[in-house]
Amino acid sequence: MKYAFFPGCTIAYWLPFIEKSIRLVSAELGIELIDLPFNCCPEPNTVRSFSSESWLVLAARNLALAEENGLDILTGCTGCLESLALAKHEIESKPENMEKVNQALESIGMSYSGKKSIIHMHQLLYDIIGIDKIGEHVKRSLKIRVVTHSGCHLLRPYNILQADDPEAPIKLDKLVEILGIEPLDYMDKTMCCGTGTRRANREASFAILREKMASMTMVEPDAAVVFCPSCFTSFESGQKIVNRMFGTNYRLPVYYYTELLALAMELSEMDTVLSGHRVKGPLSAISPENRNLNQTVQS
């Protein structure tokens, strides 16, 4: 399998260790990732709010670039997924939009006809590769208890994305279970992490995060698991700001799903990946190189 890889700005610029874990896991599963000069997806909360027309045409440039290369897009960011999938829907369901974006693309020597699709890592792993196949690659049971947060932009709008149940998502729980992890049920599982309103109302955005953290920590998990880089940053870095603003004392480690998968697969370079985290988690890396070392130390 081969995809045009769309890391998204948040991962590529701010969370490169997440990108690393996606690349490690993809290689292990035989997925080839092709890098292309994509622009910002564009980020829906800012660009689409500012101008729907600019949003649509800039998204069309990304879709056209993938189409030019004969590839479907694979992304690790739920915001990019929603933006591109929604734009694709807007363009392909309305002939006037198809005409409009092609007029604009013509000015930069590109065109779009709508043949290629866009999926998220979540969909690749659960819907295309499947739990059983992933299980065959698991070498180590991770044995922690977690709360999962799939992310608003993966779940809604459901009629277009169809990634998981928008009110009661279960697939990410299944994906952690196959790694030996226990997913815990918790209140407000589908509630937003607060990122979406951060630019417009900082205080409200952290108050939303406070509410979400309260629900998550109520069931005493070892960590939170996400599939979106913005949610990752919101939880991992945001909890410190919540603590400062509201006098709470949260210290919840956060993992992006492919990091856990890479740990369970015992892939190399995971030490470096985990060193990118600000809140140190309960898991450390075991890879073919340090496995022997560990055994020597223990014996």
Place this chain on the structure above:
Amino acid sequence: MDLNLELARIIEEARPCFQCGICSSSCPVYRVTPELNPRLAIDNLIQKNTIEPSGREWACALCLMCEQRCPTGVSLAHILITMKNISAQRGGAPSSVIEAIHSLLSLGVIAQSSGLEKKRSKYNLPQLQLPDHDQIKKLLELTGAIDILESHLKMEEIE
């Protein structure tokens, strides 16, 4: 974008609303502040036939819970996005949004990070392929984004 046409369109879209309030009770922003109340936003739109330049719609996190649960299928997300589009055309976008658009215009991306290549090479990642700035600028120009940015500069001068 024709403002009057868009306004008429979202008022029509809001029409089935019977003010049950499920949207507001599902809204994470309304849960922590009265600043954004989707039910009232819809009511105002229908009652007043216009959009008040309150700027409140910008607080919407676009989580789509309201739309997911609305029993009459009102497309709240589209309505709120259009309200923001109209507000932006009137020079009402928050400064942080304007900054993001400026960055998109000059770099082709919103995120910026100093020492990017060093950060990425720590993880042995391939060099990031960047889009052609001129192409992005051209597309933003063609779709009116530059004009909207300028209207914000004018608003700043007035203030």
